[in-house]
Amino acid sequence: MFKIARSTFTMPFLPGSIGFDQVDNEYLAQYCLTERWTGDLSNGLFQLGERAARLHGLEQRNCGLLNLVRCYTAQDRSHVLELFEQAATISSSFCFSTTIEAGGTPRQPVMCVGESMGLEQRYAGAIIGVFIFPRFQLDTPGTVVPQQ
Template sequence: MFKILKTTAPLNYLPGSLPFDAIEPDSLAQYCVSEPWTGDMGNGLFRLGERTAYLHGLARSECGLLNLVKCYEATDRTNVLEIFEQAATSCSSFCFSTTIMTIGGPKQPVFCIGESTGVEQKYSGKITGVFLFPNFQLPSPFPPMSRQ
């Protein structure tokens, strides 16, 4: 699933606009790990949460886009890069889902929802969003690596 929409209308749900009892963070935590992230289009760096960096196989929580997507399923990388490119050129809302691939380990499904703002001027703006990691993994297509 890969979707991007240009946005010009104000959001229907601004932070704090939903009554507290309509938001159930415990329900979400029962099914997945979620963590916010940001991207600065001025310097091209993404700032991930600690768990998100770990699940993407990154040693640091700050990275470039190519480092972020290199663990994604090969057939999805181009689509994800195109979504981020479009979001960097026009204020947009987007979402995608793919799988994080690890050698010899399980595959981790990942969902991303985000939006870009302030991109009207070249080399400006930011992208913000949330990564969702379901509390299950898929079998790896690769055989486990043997250690000698």
């Protein structure tokens, strides 16, 4: 799944603007890990959370886009790069799902939802989003490995 849409929101969602109670949060945490990330379009750097960086096989939380997507399934990399390229040129909302394939470890499904904003001036703006990691990993096709 690779989707991008021009953002039609007059205002981005603000923390606390959507009802999400503790029970919802517990259900979400039961099935997946989530972590926010940001991207600065003026310098091309992304800042990931500690867990997202580790699951992407990165030693540092700051990285460029190519370092971020290098662990994604080979056939998905170009789609994800194209999606980010489009999001960097016009304020938009986007989502994608793929699999992280770090050599020698079980494959980790990942979903991402984000939006870009502040692109009125050239080489400015930001991209923000959240990574969603289901609490399971894929070993070989057809085999599921529970995540500890």
